[in-house]
Amino acid sequence: MIQPNKYLANIASPPPRAHSIKFLSGxxxxxxxxxxxxNEAVIPPSPQVLKAIAAFLKEKNNLNWYPDPKADELRTEIARYVHTKPEQILxxxxxxxxxxxxxxxxxxEGDEVVVPTPTFSPFNAWPQSRGATIVEVPYDIHSGPTASTIQKKITNKTKMIxxxxxxxxxxxxIDIExxxxxxxxxxxxxxxxxxxxxxxxSIGLLRRHDNIVITRxxxxxxxxxxxRLGFLVAQKKIIENVAKIIGLYNINVLTHVAGIAALRDAAYTRSYAREVRASTKLIALELPKYGFEVFSTFAGIALFKHARINPRIVQKKLEAHGVFVRYPFFKELPAYLRMNVGNLAFTKELLIKFRNTF
Ligand SMILES: Cc1ncc(COP(=O)(O)O)c(C=O)c1O
Incomplete structure (x- = not known):
């Protein structure tokens, strides 16, 4: 049988993410x-997004034409949102x-990529598949990684952090700079x-440094x-280098339309983010009443563990009430379950589920 590139043999397959929620068919x-x-949002996008998609689908030649390969309108709108020039966006x-x-x-091949852990672990597979080595910098979640702990792992082979x-x-x-x-x-x-x-x-650092890239x-x-929409922000030269290997039409046309409409209604996003921050505080206040220790993040994510009940059992009990949380997720944090935090109305209903379950 034909073999894949020689580095793939050393990369573990990702754990299955399936659960009992069916994705389609109503x-x-x-x-x-x-x-x-x-870590998805718990509500649909702005009504303006849905309107823009519906209007686009009514146009002639909507899905049969390719999208704009330069994504000019989308890049311009993103650049306005992050206060850079469109040529700094991909x-x-x-x-x-x-x-x-x-x-x-x-x-x-041969490069080292330094990664503080816990991390977004799917990332590790990409450098490894090109023959690079991941150099982990383990950190304690309560104190976090610091510039000096990261710096200790840097060598002259380090190509990416x-x-x-x-x-x-x-x-x-200041640590990042x-x-x-x-x-x-x-x-x-x-x-x-x-x-x-x-x-x-860290987008402001792009004015002073040419070795930093931000992804959103x-x-x-x-x-x-x-x-599926994300983007890179960097100095123009980096964008030009990455653009050499990107496919002609990597973003589909509905994504173009939705992204532009979402940015034009950024107030909707800001209001959701505010509610998630308030919900994060509410969860930290309420879950201890049901025997949980909570670790709140700045990322719309809550980590939690029960004083007595095994996390797998906590997960099963929640699933029985229709609540799907992630476990296991970080090998470094085997005791914690993880859930994303939603808006306030959603969180209040969620807390009732916790109260009824524990
Ligand atoms: C830290 C981090 N980076 C990147 C991603 C990927 O996000 P996207 O949906 O834009 O591919 C995720 C997804 O959960 C994430 O948690």
Whole structure:
């Protein structure tokens, strides 16, 4: 049998993510299902997005033509949102694809890629599949990784440093600039998938440094996980390099339409993010009443563990009430379950489920 590239043999297949929620055929609308296992928004996108898609579908030549290969309108709208120039933006099919393309464009065999862990673990497969080595920097979730612990793992083989800000913890901005400044030989990738919940960004560093790239997504606070839209923000030269390997039409046309409409109604996103922050506080206040310890993040995610009940049993009990949370997820945090946090009305209903279950 034909063998895949020689590095793939050393990469474990991703664990199955299937659960009992059926994805299509009307099951999405089933009442009483709380899907909190994949960090998605718990409500649909802005009505303006749905309107824009419906209007587009009424146009002639809607799906039979390819999308704009330069994505000019979308890039312009994203650039306005992040206060950069359109040539500093590259839209991708989800931010996963941005991370994958960056690896393709910048990482080669023998390179080292430094990754503070816990991390977004699907990332690790991309550098490994190109023959690079992942160098982990384990951190305690209560104190987080620091610039100096990361710096200790940097060598002259380090080609990329993958930071997520915010995630389980958040980096002070100064730490990121320190890492960028100290390591001119490496590309610092700052994954800001959860930016809107947190508010701070490293995009300003692009004015002073040419070895930093920021990735963002529409999957969380823009509520478009199903349409797959993310983007890279970097200095123009990096965008030009990555653009050499990206397919002509990597973003589908409905995604273009939805992304533009979502950005034009960014107030909807800001209001959702505000509610998620308030819900995060409410969860931290309420779950301890039912025997849980809660670790709140800046990323619209709550980690929680029960004082006495095994996490697998907690998960099963919640599933019996229609609540789907993630377990296991971080090998470094075997005691914790994870769930994404929703808006306030949703959270109040969720807390009733917890009260009835525990
Ligand atoms: C930290 C982080 N980065 C990237 C992604 C991928 O997001 P997207 O849907 O844009 O591919 C996720 C998804 O959950 C994530 O948690």
């Amino acid at each position: 099951a999405r609308s089933k009442p009483g299902v709380f899907k909190l296992d994949s 839209p991708t099919n989800g931010s996963e694809q941005a991370l994958e393309f960056l690896t393709d464009a910048y990482v080669s 993958y930071l997520i800000n915010p995630y389980i913890t958040a980096y002070p901005e 320190y890492i960028v400044r100290k390591n001119k030989h490496a590309l610092v990738v700052v994954d800001e998938a959860y930016h809107e919940y947190y508010g701070k960004t 997504t529409f999957s969380k606070t823009f509520m478009l996980a199903g349409l």
